[in-house]
Every structure is written in C-alpha cells, then in structure tokens.
Amino acid sequence: MSKIAAADIGKALTPGEVARRxxxxxxxxxxxxxxxxxHSYRSSGNQRRYSRDxxxxxxxxxxxxxxxxxxxxxxxxxxxxxxxxxxNAHDWKRLxxxxxxxxxxxxQSLTQLRDQLDGCIGCGCLSINACRLxxxxxxxxxxxxxxxxxxxD
Amino acid sequence: MSKIAAADIGKALTPGEVARRxxxxxxxxxxxxxxxxxHSYRSSGNQRRYSRDxxxxxxxxxxxxxxxxxxxxxxxxxxxxxxxxxxNAHDWKRLxxxxxxxxxxxxQSLTQLRDQLDGCIGCGCLSINACRLxxxxxxxxxxxxxxxxxxxD
DNA sequence: TATTGATCTCAACCTTACTTCAGGTCTCAA
DNA sequence: TTGAGACCTGAAGTAAGGTTGAGATCAATA
Numbered sequence: 001m002s003k004i005a006a007a008d009i010g011k012a013l014t015p016g017e018v019a020r021r022x023x024x025x026x027x028x029x030x031x032x033x034x035x036x037x038x039h040s041y042r043s044s045g046n047q048r049r050y051s052r053d054x055x056x057x058x059x060x061x062x063x064x065x066x067x068x069x070x071x072x073x074x075x076x077x078x079x080x081x082x083x084x085x086x087x088n089a090h091d092w093k094r095l096x097x098x099x100x101x102x103x104x105x106x107x108q109s110l111t112q113l114r115d116q117l118d119g120c121i122g123c124g125c126l127s128i129n130a131c132r133l134x135x136x137x138x139x140x141x142x143x144x145x146x147x148x149x150x151x152x153d
Numbered sequence: 154m155s156k157i158a159a160a161d162i163g164k165a166l167t168p169g170e171v172a173r174r175x176x177x178x179x180x181x182x183x184x185x186x187x188x189x190x191x192h193s194y195r196s197s198g199n200q201r202r203y204s205r206d207x208x209x210x211x212x213x214x215x216x217x218x219x220x221x222x223x224x225x226x227x228x229x230x231x232x233x234x235x236x237x238x239x240x241n242a243h244d245w246k247r248l249x250x251x252x253x254x255x256x257x258x259x260x261q262s263l264t265q266l267r268d269q270l271d272g273c274i275g276c277g278c279l280s281i282n283a284c285r286l287x288x289x290x291x292x293x294x295x296x297x298x299x300x301x302x303x304x305x306d
Numbered sequence: 307t308a309t310t311g312a313t314c315t316c317a318a319c320c321t322t323a324c325t326t327c328a329g330g331t332c333t334c335a336a
Numbered sequence: 337t338t339g340a341g342a343c344c345t346g347a348a349g350t351a352a353g354g355t356t357g358a359g360a361t362c363a364a365t366a
Contacts, residue, residue, distance in 0.1 A: 066266060
C-alpha cells in the first residue's frame with residue numbers, strides 16, 4: 001500500500017510506473033524525453049523520476065498522435081506553453097481545438113477522395129485528363145471557374 | 154512528331170517518358186520495379202523500356218497510395234491478377250471497391266475520433282478511466298453491453 | 307547479504323517510401 | 337563522330353517513431 005499511496009499523493013513516479021499507467025514503453029519515454037516532449041529528474045542513483053503530470057502529458061501526446069499530429073509538432077505545441085507547463089484545461093482547449101481543425105481537414109480530404117473513388121469505380125478509366133481521381137489538384141479549387149477536367153496535359 | 158506518334162501507337166516508353174507522364178520520379182520507378190509493382194524489359198544497351206500499360210499501373214498505385222494503402226499491399230493485390238496483368242476495368246472495380254472499404258473505415262474511425270474530441274475539448278479531463286479519448290477500445294465495442302467507462306484500470 | 311528485476315547509456319537496427327551519390331554507359335541530334 | 341543528356345547499378349542517406357541489445361549499475365526483496 002505504501003507505494004501506491006505515495007504515488008497517489010503526488011510523489012515521484014518511476015519509469016516503469018509511468019509506462020504501465022500510460023501504456024507507452026519505457027523506451028518511448030526515453031525517446032519523448034530526447035525530443036523534449038516530456039521531462040524527468042534523477043534519483044540519487046541517476047535513475048529517472050517523473051512528476052505525476054507526465055501522465056497527462058503522455059495522454060495529450062497519445063491523443064494528438066491518434067489525430068495524426070507528428071511528434072515534432074506536438075513538441076512545438078507543448079513547448080509554447082508558459083514555463084513548459086503541462087497543458088491545463090484552458091491550454092487543452094486551445095490545443096485540441098486546433099488539432100480538431102487539422103483532423104477535420106483530413107476527414108474532409110478523405111471523404112472527397114472516397115466520393116471521387118465512388119465516381120470512378122464503375123468507370124475505371126483512370127484517364128490522365130478526365131479522371132478526378134488522378135487530378136488531386138481539384139481539391140484546391142473545387143468550385144473555381146474555368147476548364148479543368150478536359151484541358152490537355 | 155515521330156517520337157510522340159511512336160508512343161501513341163504503342164511503342165516502348167523510356168524511363169524519362171514514364172516519369173514525365175505519370176508524375177513519379179525515375180528513382181521511384183526503379184523502386185517500384187524492385188518491389189515487383191511494375192515491370193520493364195531492356196533495350197540492347199541495357200536500358201529500361203516500358204510498355205504503355207505501366208502508365209495505368211502507376212496510376213493505380215498512386216490512387217491506392219492516396220487512399221493510404223501501403224505499397225506492399227498494393228503489390229500483393231496487383232500480383233494476384235492473372236498473368237500479372239495490369240488491372241482492366243473489371244479488375245479495377247474489384248480492387249477499388251476493396252480499397253474503398255478500407256478508406257471508409259479510416260474515415261469512420263477518424264470521424265468517431267473527432268466526435269470524441271468534441272466531447273472532450275471543453276472537458277479536458279483526459280481521465281484514464283472516464284475519457285473516451287483515452288479509451289480507443291471503445292471503437293471496437295461501441296454499443297456492447299457492460300460497464301466500460303468507469304471500471305478501474 | 308545476495309540476487310533478482312528495474313534502470314542506465316549509447317549505438318545500432320527496424321519499417322516505409324523513396325532520394326541521392328558515385329562512377330560508368332547509352333543514345334541521339336548536330 | 338562527338339558531346340549533352342538520359343540511363344545504369346549498388347550503396348548509403350532521409351524522415352518518423354520507435355525498439356533492441358550490450359554491458360553496467362540501482363534498488364528492493366528473500
């Protein structure tokens with residue numbers, strides 16, 4: 001009980017504990033630390049110790065990764081927080097709203113791709129001139145004026 | 154005119170021509186060939202020559218990649234076609250329908266993630282027990298019975 | 307105390323999808 | 337025929353996101 005109680009009232013976490021509780025491997029913790037996404041201090045015997053907020057940081061990292069945000073960008077976002085603090089509720093609101101936007105764009109892009117695929121499954125032309133699937137630039141100027149589909153390449 | 158006309162009536166394509174017309178680099182063509190996704194024969198001077206269907210193959214590869222299919226899987230799918238032929242309209246129908254399914258699953262998964270994110274943006278708890286964002290397993294058993302969100306870890 | 311199990315560091319390796327480089331050869335238009 | 341540009345091969349490099357291994361030390365339990 002003493003170990004768990006100690007953790008519960010805010011004492012240091014060992015690498016193994018963080019790994020178990022956050023679901024990432026110890027090697028990944030090292031990796032994140034090298035990249036500056038998390039921080040640790042050292043015990044007298046040079047072993048890493050983590051404060052409890054590392055769990056929240058790792059949670060944020062994992063969610064951002066699910067969204068598809070690369071680690072470097074996650075790191076940049078975390079680094080921009082004052083004092084390098086772990087995101088509080090307000091910080092999270094900003095970060096997640098931003099990431100939600102990225103996610104939504106990915107969804108829209110994939111949805112458009114799916115629709116183009118639907119239009120092409122029966123056709124199968126894959127024409128370099130006429131096939132929307134082969135002309136991803138359409139994504140950028142969906143409804144602009146001028147000829148796009150039938151112009152020569 | 155002779156060069157273009159020759160290409161148009163079905164003669165061999167050089168690596169550079171294929172690269173220009175398909176939009177992938179020559180080095181990528183080498184790479185695809187090494188992976189078995191495309192094929193070439195050789196000129197008397199040991200230079201690669203491609204038959205025109207390589208353009209269609211590369212088109213299929215590029216579309217599949219946009220969908221998010223890894224090259225290895227694209228290669229497997231192409232290899233399963235009789236005689237290693239380039240997908241005809243019927244083949245394309247089967248392939249693309251299959252890939253459309255994968256794509257749709259990705260879209261649904263991301264959409265669900267976005268909805269979970271929406272529910273969590275204002276909350277910001279990221280609780281290991283209660284936060285849907287932190288429990289991706291929900292994806293697999295969305296509507297099954299039994300407690301899932303509040304059970305201890 | 308002794309011995310596991312957990313950690314330490316640093317380098318090397320993995321996968322995917324290619325690109326770049328070096329040194330040498332082809333091809334083709336002038 | 338000759339020179340520019342295209343092509344050849346094999347090895348190495350790149351980027352992301354880690355994992356694995358070796359050899360050594362720490363820490364906690366029997």
